[in-house]
Amino acid sequence: MLSLKIAWRFLQKSRVQSAFIIAGIAVGIAVQIFVGSLITSLQDSLVQQTIGSTSQVTITALSEGDSFKVDERVLAVVRNDARVKSGAVAPTLSVNGLYSNGNESTPLTLKGGDLKSLDALSSISGRLTAGTARLNRGDILVGKDFADKYALSPGTKIQLTFPGNKERTLTISGVFDLGSSQVNARQAFVSAEVPRALLGWRSDEYAALETQLVAPFDSAAVATDWRARLKDLRIVEWQEQNKDLLTALQSQGSSSYMIQAFVLIAVALGIASTLAISAVQKTRQIGILKAMGMNDAAAGRIFLWQATILGVGGTLSGLALGFFLLFGFSFAGASFSITPKPGFVAFSAGIGIVVALLSSIIPIRKTSALDPIEVIQGG
Amino acid sequence: MADVLLEATGLDKVYGEGDTSTHALRGVSFTLNEGEFASIVGQSGSGKSTLLNLLGLLDTPTAGTVVYHGQDVGKLGKPALAKLRNSLVGFVFQFHHLLPEFSVLENVLMPALIGGRPPMESRKLAEETLGLLGLTGLEDKGADQLSGGQKQRVAIARALMNRPALLLADEPTGNLDTVNTEQVYKLFRQVGAETGTAFLIVTHDRAVAQQTDRILEVRDGELVQDVRNSYLPPAQ
Ligand SMILES: Nc1ncnc2c1ncn2[C@@H]1O[C@H](COP(=O)(O)OP(=O)(O)OP(=O)(O)O)[C@@H](O)[C@H]1O
Ligand SMILES: [Mg+2]
Numbered sequence: 218m219l220s221l222k223i224a225w226r227f228l229q230k231s232r233v234q235s236a237f238i239i240a241g242i243a244v245g246i247a248v249q250i251f252v253g254s255l256i257t258s259l260q261d262s263l264v265q266q267t268i269g270s271t272s273q274v275t276i277t278a279l280s281e282g283d284s285f286k287v288d289e290r291v292l293a294v295v296r297n298d299a300r301v302k303s304g305a306v307a308p309t310l311s312v313n314g315l316y317s318n319g320n321e322s323t324p325l326t327l328k329g330g331d332l333k334s335l336d337a338l339s340s341i342s343g344r345l346t347a348g349t350a351r352l353n354r355g356d357i358l359v360g361k362d363f364a365d366k367y368a369l370s371p372g373t374k375i376q377l378t379f380p381g382n383k384e385r386t387l388t389i390s391g392v393f394d395l396g397s398s399q400v401n402a403r404q405a406f407v408s409a410e411v412p413r414a415l416l417g418w419r420s421d422e423y424a425a426l427e428t429q430l431v432a433p434f435d436s437a438a439v440a441t442d443w444r445a446r447l448k449d450l451r452i453v454e455w456q457e458q459n460k461d462l463l464t465a466l467q468s469q470g471s472s473s474y475m476i477q478a479f480v481l482i483a484v485a486l487g488i489a490s491t492l493a494i495s496a497v498q499k500t501r502q503i504g505i506l507k508a509m510g511m512n513d514a515a516a517g518r519i520f521l522w523q524a525t526i527l528g529v530g531g532t533l534s535g536l537a538l539g540f541f542l543l544f545g546f547s548f549a550g551a552s553f554s555i556t557p558k559p560g561f562v563a564f565s566a567g568i569g570i571v572v573a574l575l576s577s578i579i580p581i582r583k584t585s586a587l588d589p590i591e592v593i594q595g596g
Numbered sequence: 597m598a599d600v601l602l603e604a605t606g607l608d609k610v611y612g613e614g615d616t617s618t619h620a621l622r623g624v625s626f627t628l629n630e631g632e633f634a635s636i637v638g639q640s641g642s643g644k645s646t647l648l649n650l651l652g653l654l655d656t657p658t659a660g661t662v663v664y665h666g667q668d669v670g671k672l673g674k675p676a677l678a679k680l681r682n683s684l685v686g687f688v689f690q691f692h693h694l695l696p697e698f699s700v701l702e703n704v705l706m707p708a709l710i711g712g713r714p715p716m717e718s719r720k721l722a723e724e725t726l727g728l729l730g731l732t733g734l735e736d737k738g739a740d741q742l743s744g745g746q747k748q749r750v751a752i753a754r755a756l757m758n759r760p761a762l763l764l765a766d767e768p769t770g771n772l773d774t775v776n777t778e779q780v781y782k783l784f785r786q787v788g789a790e791t792g793t794a795f796l797i798v799t800h801d802r803a804v805a806q807q808t809d810r811i812l813e814v815r816d817g818e819l820v821q822d823v824r825n826s827y828l829p830p831a832q
Binding site for chain 2: 219222223226227229230501502505506507508509510511512513514515589590593594
């Protein structure tokens with residue numbers, strides 16, 4: 218405890234120096250937390266945007282466009298897999314149509330299914346900007362961008378043209394915003410009967426069985442398992458289809474690790490040099506203390522305590538500053554919000570303290586090795 | 597006859613190696629009893645500080661032994677030596693060597709804290725010791741806010757804090773004027789009488805040495821004279 222008292226007094230005596238190094242650690246830890254959380258949240262948000270409201274593992278017929286029977290055999294494989302998000306299983310059919318208002322036309326992909334299972338995948342009901350979530354035979358739910366472009370609102374009847382010059386008139390029951398303007402402009406939802414009648418399929422035939430997983434990055438493993446059990450069907454998973462995105466995310470992730478690593482190295486060098494300078498400045502005092510009978514271990518502990526005080530003080534200030542930055546960022550109007558993960562924050566704080574302790578090794582060694590006679594003889 | 601406190605036998609000290617080496621001490625042997633009040637005199641470079649550092653366990657002899665209360669300290673490890681430095685000896689140097697980060701009281705308390713002695717009792721003892729040296733009232737001043745004479749008295753109080761069996765002083769009054777010098781020696785005497793501490797004081801000032809009970813003279817690293825001195829305190 219005497220070592221702690223002396224450490225504290227040494228730091229107090231050189232207040233400005235101590236304040237600078239605490240500020241240095243604080244900035245380092247704050248940057249670490251801010252950049253780390255920013256990147257993970259950005260990545261989560263990108264992944265969420267990509268797959269949050271679409272199928273993550275999809276079962277289709279072997280050749281594209283064909284139908285397949287969604288029977289007990291297929292459903293058992295999917296429903297008995299604990300990795301599938303509960304209820305997030307939707308048999309769907311799709312048909313491409315064209316909407317035209319006379320001078321302009323837009324292709325629309327109509328996905329047919331029952332509202333409950335479509336909701337489990339895309340939570341359409343929760344993302345309506347107008348109208349009601351209803352998918353009866355004559356209803357259609359359209360995206361915000363599409364509705365805005367043609368000034369359409371719930372209740373409006375729209376006429377769509379399908380391959381083979383078939384036409385259907387449907388009533389807009391609601392307008393959704395799924396977070397992606399591409400989806401909002403091109404995608405529409407209808408009841409299963411609409412595409413089924415257009416395609417002439419039987420009632421247990423579907424184009425796809427769409428699923429979402431508890432952990433989206435399990436998709437490759439899940440797909441491999443299902444392929445082994447459903448050899449007559451095609452299993453597609455999102456990671457395969459989004460290789461470019463994932464590569465981009467990965468390189469973004471590693472550049473973020475690089476930034477964090479360099480920041481931490483800078484912090485470590487800062488603490489190490491401050492403590493080394495402090496050890497030199499206090500050589501006389503350490504020599505006197507040793508001459509009075511303080512042993513090497515206790516003398517070394519003075520600098521261990523200094524490092525601990527600086528490390529803990531700097532890290533706590535860094536946490537405060539980091540959260541302050543994140544709080545400030547929430548007003549910056551970004552399209553996503555940053556949620557710092559407790560584990561990552563604890564990890565960053567731990568690193569701050571460990572780095573501080575490691576950088577005290579050299580001064581501790583120096584102090585332990587100091588022979589009091591050098592100081593006493595030097596006057 | 598008082599008990600033997602310290603026995604130095606055949607102390608040799610060589611600094612450095614080869615052509616540049618200095619033979620600072622050659623075969624110094626003597627015995628010091630408990631409570632003795634002795635001085636070491638000699639010219640500059642004769643080896644006085646070297647001898648004091650060996651006796652104070654700050655340095656180790658090239659040859660010879662230092663025995664305290666029958667214990668050969670050459671056989672002790674570094675931690676045991678540190679412990680002995682803390683409990684057995686007190687140091688007063690030419691330069692005060694106070695810790696500027698701490699108050700007067702804290703400086704005086706430091707040896708007790710290092711020795712892990714009970715804080716409350718130590719505090720009382722520290723205040724008592726400061727009183728003994730006429731420093732009452734300065735307890736909370738910073739160590740760097742004192743006059744030269746005050747600093748040296750604080751250093752003496754600190755050296756006496758653990759009530760050592762031996763107080764080693766290396767030119768303790770080298771930086772003080774005659775009035776202060778006079779005062780310090782009077783204090784040494786007084787404290788010696790009250791605490792039973794033995795004193796070994798290095799000085800190059802013969803007049804100062806004359807005020808001690810025993811004078812050891814070192815010349816070119818050898819102990820050339822060891823005389824009893826009948827000191828009579830000046831009439832008050
Ligand atoms: N660390 C050292 N390295 C080399 N030589 C040393 C060292 N310390 C002392 N000496 C030499 O040892 C001899 C004795 O030195 P010492 O300091 O004991 O003398 P002293 O009697 O205390 O002198 P002074 O009265 O000037 O303080 C001197 O010749 C000195 O140069
Ligand atoms: Mg000397």
